[in-house]
Amino acid sequence: MELSTSHHADGPSVWLMPRPKLGGRTILDELFNRFDGSYAGTWKAKFSGPQSIQNWKDACARVFDREGLTLSQVAAGFEAYERLYPTWPPTAQEFANICNPPVDPVAAYHEALSGLEARGKGEQGAWSHPAIFWAASGMRIELASQPGQFMKERWAAALKAQLARGTWEPIPEPRVLLPAPGKSPTSQEDAQRMLAKLGAQGITKTAKSDIDGKRWAKRIMERFERGDRSLKAFQIKEARIALGIKTDNEEES
Structure with a gap:
């Protein structure tokens, strides 16, 4: 029987295309070889011949495409699978789950609150997934002002929509408000002196103000x-x- 190769409508699957950085091997060739090294004596014994190996690669390509995995996610899976599956190799779906673990909406909600608070201080914030950042960015005002019980469903829907995109722009650096050229940030002491001066000139409200x-x-x-x-x-x-x-x-x- 002739070996098969998974195809998209626009050409061969990206997972079955030769990669110069891998010496002409495909990503699934590399995964097969890594499994052989990690599970020596048991991995190759699962396959009866070249067609069986190709069937495994085709199955992996279909799962990876269906799950919308990126090259960087699969690279992360290469580094994590031995820790999670120390004695027996994961299936194609299990490996895909390692590459792209499901995001818990509740944990992501609290991460979004902390991340937005950090960015308000000019810090980057800790973001475990770019989809959480972009979902939070579109709901910044609501997340800061609405109680959690009112935001549960809206947040889950926004996060789900972001995760479904599959690809995301890099998380940008936070915007830091800089003083005007030639100016320095006003210290608390300077601000107090300025207010005292304005008060002496009758510009500020007096102590008797309502x-x-x-x-x-x-x-x-x-x-x-x-x-x-x-x-x-x-x-x-x-x-x-x-x-x-x-x-x-x-x-x-």
Whole structure:
């Protein structure tokens, strides 16, 4: 029987194309050889001849294409399979799952909150999957303002849509607001002196003003004392700072 080769509508499967970096071997040739080295004495015994080996490669190509795997994901699978399958080789589907493990929406939600908070500080944030970043970027305002129980279904749908894309742009560097040319960031002491000067000139509100500049912080602490679990940690922290309320750690030090 003539050996077969999996094809797409636009040509041979990428997994069965020779790669110069692999010495002319295909990616599935490389995977076959690695399995032979990892499971010596048992791997090749599974195959009755060249046609059987080709059937395995064709099956792998179909699964990898169906799962939308990328070259970088398969490369990561090369490094991980021995740890997860130390005594017996994984099937094509099991190997695909190693390359592209399913994303838990609940864990991804908390990762998104932490990542967005970090980027608000000018940090990159820790993102285990680019789809989580791009889903979070499109819902930045909602994630920051809406309680988790109201966002559960919308977040899961947005994440699922991103994961279905299969390919993603690299996660960009966070935007950092820089001072104008020739200027330096204003320190807290400088800001206080500037406000004092403005107050002396009658520009700022006097102490008798009816406007309470800390009203927002008081409202947050009132919600916190009522046990409102929708508050984010950074909201409570900023409210405490604004009101001069010491945290437990500060009181102990």
